[in-house]
Amino acid sequence: MATEEPTESLADAGEFTVIDRLIRGRRQPGGVEVGPGDDAAVLAAAEDARTVVTTDMLVAGRHFRLDWSTPHQVGRKAIAQNGADIAAMGARPTAFVVAFGAPPDTPTAHALELTDGMWQEASRIGAGIVGGDLVSAPQWVIGVTALGSLDGRAPVLRSGARSGDIVAVAGELGRSMAGYQLWRNGIEGFDELRRRHLVPQPPYRQGPIAAEAGATAMTDVSDGLLADLGHIADASGVVIDLSTARLAADHDAVAGAAAAVDADPWAWVLGGGEDHALVATFGSAPPPGWRTIGRVLDGTPAVLVDGAAWRGNPGWDSFG
Amino acid sequence: MATEEPTESLADAGEFTVIDRLIRGRRQPGGVEVGPGDDAAVLAAAEDARTVVTTDMLVAGRHFRLDWSTPHQVGRKAIAQNGADIAAMGARPTAFVVAFGAPPDTPTAHALELTDGMWQEASRIGAGIVGGDLVSAPQWVIGVTALGSLDGRAPVLRSGARSGDIVAVAGELGRSMAGYQLWRNGIEGFDELRRRHLVPQPPYRQGPIAAEAGATAMTDVSDGLLADLGHIADASGVVIDLSTARLAADHDAVAGAAAAVDADPWAWVLGGGEDHALVATFGSAPPPGWRTIGRVLDGTPAVLVDGAAWRGNPGWDSFG
Incomplete structure (x- = not known):
């Protein structure tokens, strides 16, 4: 140049x-x-x-x-x-x-x-x-x-989740939204979170790894965890129940930034998109690199948090 | 609806x-x-x-x-x-x-x-x-x-034209620019030309036909005939010489509209883009559906019209 x-x-x-x-x-x-x-x-x-x-x-x-x-x-x-x-x-x-x-x-x-x-x-x-x-x-x-x-693998669709499956995630949740709110509120510090909003780091290699391990359904978290799992729940005709205890690491990673802008860190972990983590369902234990965050149940399609409907912002709408 | x-x-x-x-x-x-x-x-x-x-x-x-x-x-x-x-x-x-x-x-x-x-x-x-x-x-x-x-064919690049080749076109030239100028000047009538500007009709099937017939180079006319043939001339290291006599049908098709807006119909045929005609070079006679409009010569890369440089608008620049 x-x-x-x-x-x-x-x-x-x-x-x-x-x-x-x-x-x-x-x-x-x-x-x-x-x-x-x-x-x-x-x-x-x-x-x-x-x-x-x-x-x-x-x-x-x-x-x-x-x-x-x-x-x-x-x-x-x-x-x-x-x-x-x-x-x-x-x-x-x-x-x-x-x-x-x-x-x-x-x-x-x-x-x-x-x-x-x-x-x-x-x-x-x-x-x-x-x-x-x-x-x-x-x-x-x-x-x-x-x-x-696909290198010979079957594609992993949103429609394959079955009751009894484990829900697991590879990559980060809530960081992009944390960074966005920090930028929007003009708050310095939290450099890593602010950088994550600008450049997400999808765990690309975990997609093929999940497929090899028999993932039954998969999507990336672009609109928010609840919204994107909602697509899997709808397409698969299942209920997905997330455990906040299993998401504690994500919560803790953004809690300081959430306090700085007086926000609920759970809204960021559950509703914040654009981290492009991968979330998938597995009929057995997920492979290394994946964290279990919930399970798949029978019922009218819905995404629950600790067994109940979440009352915060469910995610991103392009025209919202 | x-x-x-x-x-x-x-x-x-x-x-x-x-x-x-x-x-x-x-x-x-x-x-x-x-x-x-x-x-x-x-x-x-x-x-x-x-x-x-x-x-x-x-x-x-x-x-x-x-x-x-x-x-x-x-x-x-x-x-x-x-x-x-x-x-x-x-x-x-x-x-x-x-x-x-x-x-x-x-x-x-x-x-x-x-x-x-x-x-x-x-x-x-x-x-x-x-x-x-x-x-x-x-x-x-x-x-x-x-x-x-490609259905097994080799791709037809811009770089394969050779001295002695015939230059031929499939589809229409100048119609989109004619339509554009009619719209821009608010002139009614010439419905077909005005429609062509809004919906070009590329001769899709002639692409594979030209490849089967041994086309040595090919492109579509999106920026204007002279500009797009210029890309072939540059990539192939040849001179392309067009014949206005061979382009008379295109000239005549837009001459009425050109008169209505006081423009040079040749500027539209040679410089008007967006018709998405296909233009190709052939080592022998072009297949049915193609019209010969010029020939390929040795020399410093250039596009000539009846053996001389064209003095009108050579085509479209996205930032012009």
Whole structure:
């Protein structure tokens, strides 16, 4: 970045020059027959030729704030939340395509930092950015599509939970919401929590591990634990009963921050989304890396907390 | 749509209710193991297990106008331009995922019409919408990712044109720009041209046909014939020389509209994009459905018109 004028904008450079810079020098992982720069990318046949695919859109001011996040952090988050959806099927992310809309006066350097962040997170998973689009938009908007491979496993759906199953989680709960409330209230300190809101750390590898271990249902916590388990309860036709005793570690991890903004830490653990933890049900003991947090019961689909309905905020609605 | 209140908004209905309505009753084509409603979709293994993938973003006010287009037309266009990119590789579109951002006060009925339009265009190609995302955004923004299959063929890149090749086109040129200028100048009549701007009609099937016929390079006309052939000239290291005599039919089709807005019809045929015609180079006579419009020569990469540089607008820049 030392070679370019820091104030050069996307409009100054022009679409094709910017695209050229964004894709130059990136090292694609194996399996990319045709990378960025043509009409479409071509991915080589995997051993398991089924394709897992998911897409998410992130809008500035709604899903990230450029006064809180660096462009690099936004890029990591955009890849992370799509990678988590692939992992939640029991699959391994293999490739991403990204569309980026931004105002013409956006510094070219910021587009490069965003792309660097995307590549960093994709590389952590062993995947690459194989294609993209760059357009003018009134505010930053990022569309990411992730592709994945099941490597011969059956996909783990939301509909397979059965009475008697154990509910378990891999990854963190409540941290992203804690960070969000800290940022929103302008509270310093709690650096790790504030960072977690900007860059979630999904336990990608635990998706395939859970599938191998026979997970009966799985999803990632994007809207909040209760809301996302509600999707499993509905799709599976079961009751899920969570134990607060089993969630004490998450509660304790955010309790100090909750006190600082006078919030209920349980609302964050049970209702806060965007950590992209994985939550799954198992017919037997969950594998290492998973913590038991509840059990599956018969009954009219619902998610209970210690046997009763939770009275706090159940989660995130995009239009709420 | 008769059963719902026409004024109900996305915020009134809520994210999950809207998503449920958008995906309910859609008939997925064969090969979709898991459709919308889980964390990700799963596509069955195709005979040719390579995956072709491309993504585009459309922003209201930039790529479409809701005072010109119906939501149904916007949906068709969003699918068409991505499907054309797949066809331009010599591939067949098999599946789409879509992300839709819109203000909370958007009528739910408009989101349904958009989705209906997407499904109509996808169904024409034999593909389905296998997944998506619905988010809040200050204006409509649509992210589409298309997946495709090469059915055993080699991909047709932009880099394979060789001196002596014939340049040929399948589909229409200049119509979308003609329609755009008619809309912009508020001129009635020329209904077909104005419709073409709102809903391009890419010759999807000609992509695989060209590949079978041995096309050496191919792209779709999204930025303008000269600009898109410029990409082939650069990637292949060749000169492309177009013949206006061979493009007379396109010129004549838009000449009336050009006269009505006092424009040069050649600027529309050579510089107007978004028709998503396919343009390719062939080592021998092009197959039926393709019209010869020029030839490939040795030299410093350039696109010429009747042997000379064109002095008009060369095409579209996203930040221009």
